[in-house]
Amino acid sequence: MDLTAHEIEFRNQRRAHLETLKAAGHRPYGRAFERTGTLAEIRRDFAEGRGVRAAGRVVAVREMGKSTFAHLQDGSDRFQIYVQKNTLGDDAFAAFKAVDLGDFIGVEGELFTTRTGEPSLKVQSWELLAKALHPLPEKWHGLQDTEVRYRQRYLDLIANPDVRRVFDARSRILSFLRRFLESRGYLEVETPALQPIAGGAIATPFRTHYNALGQTMYLRIAPELYLKQLLVGGYDKVFELGKNFRNEGLDRSHNPEFTALEIYEAYGDVHTMRQLVEALVSGAAQDVFGTMVVGKDGQEPIDLTPPWRVAPYRDLVRERAGADWFEMSRDAAREWARAQELEIPDEMTHAQITHEVYEKLIEKTLIQPTFVTRLPAEWVPLAKRCEDDPTLVDVFELVVRGRELCPGYTELNDPIDQRARLEEQAAGDGSKLDEEFLRALEQGMPPAGGMGIGIDRLIMVLTGEESVRDVMLFPQMKNRSPLRAESPGESPNDLPAELPNA
């Protein structure tokens, strides 16, 4: 790797500092350091003159001749330390000058308040815990380069406190979801991520090969079919919180691997699920942010206070496209849609045109939480039909800020209808039929409600972030230098039959 003269200079200086510190008796990469507490705890329990031990990364240094101010940062806070020549002694003070921005150190001393009123720690002794060989990003503007922020997230986390806050919130939201569900008697389960048939959704899967069985495997696109087998097996209330993988495009609301929460409840239905998701999401906002109104400054605030709007799909379409929409001929519907600047191929059916109108003209206008209900059966093959209209299914799609957040429905438990609808969806390709799942349904699955929440999008709604990359610690990025070029025309799914073991 080619280094610029400047990078070589940085490296040499820091290594020279490291040698200086070693000569002064420091271990360049220390061992456990017993702290009085985190920096936040030390601040909280501040008492003038109190003796404490603290540790953290040096993120700011202000040298003033025979004394130095610096800031330590740990996972909880940032705290000022004060290093004085006559407190520390000549040698320890001189060695401290070899501490660079970014180094981890441990310090021991007394708490005091500076003339300007900042709680500080007067250092009596200190030791090096880890030397940083690279400089820190700029202290005032932080790290701006989006590419570096995503590829080297640790720099982003060090330099940009707001980023840290988003991921702290993410963690607390996940924790709340688990606590909430467990407190209501739902059992967390784990089902295969490596599946022989990628079912439960319509999406292109990632394909791989399992050497021991000589068999093609897929990364799951959804856990749904396994969770339903647990209902067959007698579990009444289960959920799974985990990763799904879809071999599709990558944009600000899609990442090839993403987190989903799926919940199933025997003897429930679409209404059970609606109430559950309302309580779950509004509860998470209340628990983590102390309010049910969320969003960043400059955004339209989202009010998550239940109950949320319920809007049947056809009503929304009629509202936008006219009360007589569903009595219109296909030609008239096509003409109307094209007048709205939608691209409508001649062969599109009336139902497809309707769906295009919904997705392009209506969904994005649903900012506040809205349950879109009673969708056409062909869009949701695993849902049970409405009793009063077999062309519709008992589902909701929860839409917030114009984006689909969570589908939920009364699960289809009729194995005969289920087979027919999966066959229709597979369009004659029998290899896509999950016979194991159908066999399980034939064993008898209790009536049930189920739903799946896109957790990354939920975090986006709750934190006000507009890109999924800003709520995932390590979003997918293209390799900077591919190990080997893909041969032209080779599909990413075409793998050699045998892969060497790593």
Add this chain to the structure above:
RNA sequence: GGGACGGUAGCUCAGUAGGUAGAGCACGAGCCUUUUAAGCUUGUGGUCGCGGGUUCGAGCCCCGCCCGUCUCACCA
């Protein structure tokens, strides 16, 4: 995949009309014992994303490519 925009010092960014590349921070040296974007003096640091082309001369113009952001397409 299409379109728009971007990639200049370790970081954040300027760069006029095509005329030998700048600032702040960081870093080095000097001064400074209550500073906090510390301050003052001074210095180092650049394959201008990569590869071609036009030109006497390219960070700037042209072509190709790489990476990223947004957007459209795709997408339960």
